[in-house]
Amino acid sequence: MFKKILVPLDGSVLAARIIPQVADLAKSHNAEVVLLNVYPDWGEATSPEVKALIEGEVKQCEAFLAQAAQDLKAQGVKTAVACVQGTPAHEIINYANQDGLDLIAMATHGRGEVAWVLGSVAEKVVSHATVPVLLFRVLGIKPPKTKVDFLDLLDRGIP
Secondary structure: OOOEEEEEOOOOHHHHOOHHHHHHHHHHHOOEEEEEEEEOOOOOOOOHHHHHHHHHHHHHHHHHHHHHHHHHHHOOOOEEEEEEEOOHHHHHHHHHHHOOOOEEEEEEOOOOHHHHHHOOHHHHHHHHOOOOEEEEEOOOOOOOOOHHHHHHHHHHOOO
């Protein structure tokens, strides 16, 4: 059913938690996994400083994805990587469309109130993608067990 699965990773440990589930899915469908990282668009590289900044972003992206790909390949999963510059949700959707991917598998972090106002990358991808999107919730929220725990959460701010 799925032959090419796009897995956007933002470099965070939380986003990388999706890899074991994607590995299982890819093995069961004999699918290729494409790991994608979108780094910021710093505009046209006109100065040496901006060029160095962009080169640093690309090197960091490539190193991160190479490690994640190595882990998947060790499990026998065919893996490719891509680093692109731009806005995450937009580039994820474009990459899936242009490269003929069958599924976008993403981790969702549950970022709290900020996501309600600004919208999360996952929400934007789900709303606008033309291929199926599979979301894995990778952050487990544990309800408070006691009144003291609940009051402590209120003091710190509920995520």
